[in-house]
Amino acid sequence: DQVAALEGGEGTPGKPKEPEPILTCVQCSAEYKESENAEGSCKYHAGQLKGVGHNFKYSCCNKGGRNYDSARDLPGCTKGKHRSKHHTEYFYAGYYFHMNDLSKKAKQIWLTMNVQDHVTEHTEWAEVGLSDEDKVFILVGSIRNACGAYAEFSSEELKQCKEASFTALQKSDSAGWAIRAEIQATGSVANAITVSIKPASSSTPLVKRVKLDFDDDTPRPGEVECLSDPAPSQPSAPYTIPEPTYEGPVLDPGEDYSKDRKYDYETETTNDCLLKLQQHGCTEVNSSTFKMKNGK
Numbered sequence: 001d002q003v004a005a006l007e008g009g010e011g012t013p014g015k016p017k018e019p020e021p022i023l024t025c026v027q028c029s030a031e032y033k034e035s036e037n038a039e040g041s042c043k044y045h046a047g048q049l050k051g052v053g054h055n056f057k058y059s060c061c062n063k064g065g066r067n068y069d070s071a072r073d074l075p076g077c078t079k080g081k082h083r084s085k086h087h088t089e090y091f092y093a094g095y096y097f098h099m100n101d102l103s104k105k106a107k108q109i110w111l112t113m114n115v116q117d118h119v120t121e122h123t124e125w126a127e128v129g130l131s132d133e134d135k136v137f138i139l140v141g142s143i144r145n146a147c148g149a150y151a152e153f154s155s156e157e158l159k160q161c162k163e164a165s166f167t168a169l170q171k172s173d174s175a176g177w178a179i180r181a182e183i184q185a186t187g188s189v190a191n192a193i194t195v196s197i198k199p200a201s202s203s204t205p206l207v208k209r210v211k212l213d214f215d216d217d218t219p220r221p222g223e224v225e226c227l228s229d230p231a232p233s234q235p236s237a238p239y240t241i242p243e244p245t246y247e248g249p250v251l252d253p254g255e256d257y258s259k260d261r262k263y264d265y266e267t268e269t270t271n272d273c274l275l276k277l278q279q280h281g282c283t284e285v286n287s288s289t290f291k292m293k294n295g296k
Helices: 068-072 093-104
Strands: 042-044 049-052 055-058 078-080 108-116 123-130 136-143 146-153 165-172 178-186 189-198 206-215 218-228 282-285 290-293
Touching: 049 068, 049 093, 055 068, 093 123, 093 136, 093 146, 108 189, 108 206, 108 218, 123 178, 123 189, 123 218, 136 165, 136 178, 136 189, 146 165, 146 178, 189 218
Parallel strands: none
Antiparallel strands: 042 078, 049 055, 108 123, 123 136, 136 146, 165 178, 178 189, 189 206, 206 218, 282 290
């Protein structure tokens, strides 16, 4: 039995077989072994969790809870296979839970960017920081409680870069927005992260870079530089408020309005006019206000 448990076949000396690792599914949070990962073993939510106060529900099945945390723990409504790493092949609620947790539970935020398109008033943002698991993360999105995309790297991955510069994250839309995050390296070790955000109505992006260093195995931030700040979508000329204008009758301050105006208009109807005017007294004018006297 001891020989059979060794690698290299029965009766062949070798190292003992390592036990199959236990993985954690990013879609349903369950633990599993890859050898037992059959189709339908994972149950996850394929919609977003939305709500306020004491009413949170999933858009996929309308199930919910009295608060955000209790709703997150509800069993899923869609079946599939377990996955050990986050992906964008299809929608699952765990992807957005993880992105939001990265920002909320971050140990450090190294770089923050907010860019508004002054024509459409749409805003995009980005963050770079260190997670509670000592991983470097990059987050981008248009709404603070619903991140749009993210990338995450361990210290080992940042020390084994295969290129001097590579794209870590890229996001764009049909309106013209473009977001790009790149990692630069010296040799095989990453030394900087550069993030650029181009608004829809601007040809030049806002670009910032944070330098990287390592304290043993923990990444540490260095100087943050602003490489491009184009002040996007500003009007070509300063806006000036037009002079106020008025169209209508003008009150002549020199005229005596204290006299009785009773006979200045017809007070009875005629065959050609269906409107009957009624006398309400005359008007007295001073420099600051109008006052009615003898009014009824």
